[in-house]
Amino acid sequence: MPDDPDSDVTGWPVWRSLVVHVEAITASASSHPSEQLSQVLNQTGLFLIAQGEYQRANAMLTIAATIAEAALGPDHPDVATRLRHLAATHRAMGRAAEALPLEQRALVIAEAALGPDHHEVAIGLGHVAATHRALGRAAEALPLDQRAVAIAEAALGPDHPSVALGLGNLAVTLRALGRVAETLPLERRALAIAEAALGPDHPDVAIGLGNLAATHRALGRAAEALPLERRASAIAEAALGPNHPDVATRLGNLAATHRALGRPAEALPLFERALTITETVLGPDHPDVATWLGNLAATYRGLGRAVEALAAIARAEQCALAALGTQHPTTRSLQKYADHLKDLFGVPD
Numbered sequence: 179m180p181d182d183p184d185s186d187v188t189g190w191p192v193w194r195s196l197v198v199h200v201e202a203i204t205a206s207a208s209s210h211p212s213e214q215l216s217q218v219l220n221q222t223g224l225f226l227i228a229q230g231e232y233q234r235a236n237a238m239l240t241i242a243a244t245i246a247e248a249a250l251g252p253d254h255p256d257v258a259t260r261l262r263h264l265a266a267t268h269r270a271m272g273r274a275a276e277a278l279p280l281e282q283r284a285l286v287i288a289e290a291a292l293g294p295d296h297h298e299v300a301i302g303l304g305h306v307a308a309t310h311r312a313l314g315r316a317a318e319a320l321p322l323d324q325r326a327v328a329i330a331e332a333a334l335g336p337d338h339p340s341v342a343l344g345l346g347n348l349a350v351t352l353r354a355l356g357r358v359a360e361t362l363p364l365e366r367r368a369l370a371i372a373e374a375a376l377g378p379d380h381p382d383v384a385i386g387l388g389n390l391a392a393t394h395r396a397l398g399r400a401a402e403a404l405p406l407e408r409r410a411s412a413i414a415e416a417a418l419g420p421n422h423p424d425v426a427t428r429l430g431n432l433a434a435t436h437r438a439l440g441r442p443a444e445a446l447p448l449f450e451r452a453l454t455i456t457e458t459v460l461g462p463d464h465p466d467v468a469t470w471l472g473n474l475a476a477t478y479r480g481l482g483r484a485v486e487a488l489a490a491i492a493r494a495e496q497c498a499l500a501a502l503g504t505q506h507p508t509t510r511s512l513q514k515y516a517d518h519l520k521d522l523f524g525v526p527d
Contacts, residue, residue: 190229201234213245215245216243216245220246227263228418236268239267240264252287254287262280265280265281269309270423272460272464272465274309274313277309281306281309285302303322303323303329304344307323310322311354323347326348330344337375339371339382341371342368353392353396362394366390369383369386369390373386381413383410384417384428385410387406391403391404395434400439403435410431410432411429423456429448429449430469433445433448433449437480446477449470449473450474452470465497468494472491475490475515488519491516494516495513495516498512
C-alpha cells in the first residue's frame, strides 16, 4: 500500500482507488477481525480525513479501534494511535466534547507504554491541546502544546515536520490567548520547516502560510497577510480540490484579510463560498458555520446591507449556541456582535 496518506500526498490517487474496496471489506470486518485489517482501516481512515470526508473516516476508524483493542489489548500503543485518529474525526465534525476522552485515554496509554518523552506522546499532547482549543479553553491547551514541541524537537530533531506542526499549534494557542507578538517567530520557523521537509505545494504549507497571515492580520498588517493568504488558498485548492473544508478555511481567511483592508465587496463572495463548502461538507450545524455567518454579518454591515447583516448574525448566534453552548468564547463573541448590530441599526431587543 502507499505511504502514510497523512504526510505523503503522492499516494493519494492510489488511496482514492482503494477506498471503495476497503469499505467493502469493512462490511465483513466483524467476522474476520485482525490487526492487519485494523492497520488497513486506520490508514484508509487517515486518507479520508485528509480528504475532508470525516463521516466516512469516523465509521472506518471506529472499527479499526475496536479491532485493535480486541487483538492487542487495551494498553497497546497502537490502540492509542487508533483512538487518537478516531477522536480527530469527532473534532473535525464539531464534536470536540466527544473527542476529548478518547484523546486523553490515548495519551495515558502512550505515556505508559512508550515513556513520557516519546514522539508519539508529543502527537497525543498536541491532539488533546487542539481539542481544548476547540472547546474554548486555550489556557489549558498552552502547557500541552509547549510540552509537545519540546518532546518533538528532542526526539526528532529541530527540522522534522512534526516540530513544524507543534510550533504552529503553539502559535495558534498563543494567538487565542492574545499573545500575538509571540507567535510570529514560531510561525515563520514552522513554515520554513514545512516547506523544506514537505515541499512548497504541500497542504501543511498552506496551513503554515495561513497561520502566519493570521498573525500579520492580528498585528494590523493585513497588507502583509494578503499574498500569504492568496498563496495558501491556491495551494490548498490545488492539493485538496475545491470543496474541502480546509479550502473553506483558506478562503474565509483570505476574505477576512480583504475586509481588514477595507474591501468588503471582495470579501463577500469568498465568505459566501466558504460558508457553502462548510454547510455542504460538514452540515449546517457545524461550529464553523457560525464563524462564517458571523463574518458574513460583518461584511454585510460594511456594505451597508443591514437586513442581511442582522439575518446572518441571528443565524450565527443560534448555530453557536446549539453547537458550542453559552460559555464558549465564539458564542459570547457572536452574541456581543449581535447586540452591537442591533444597537447600530436601531433594532429593539
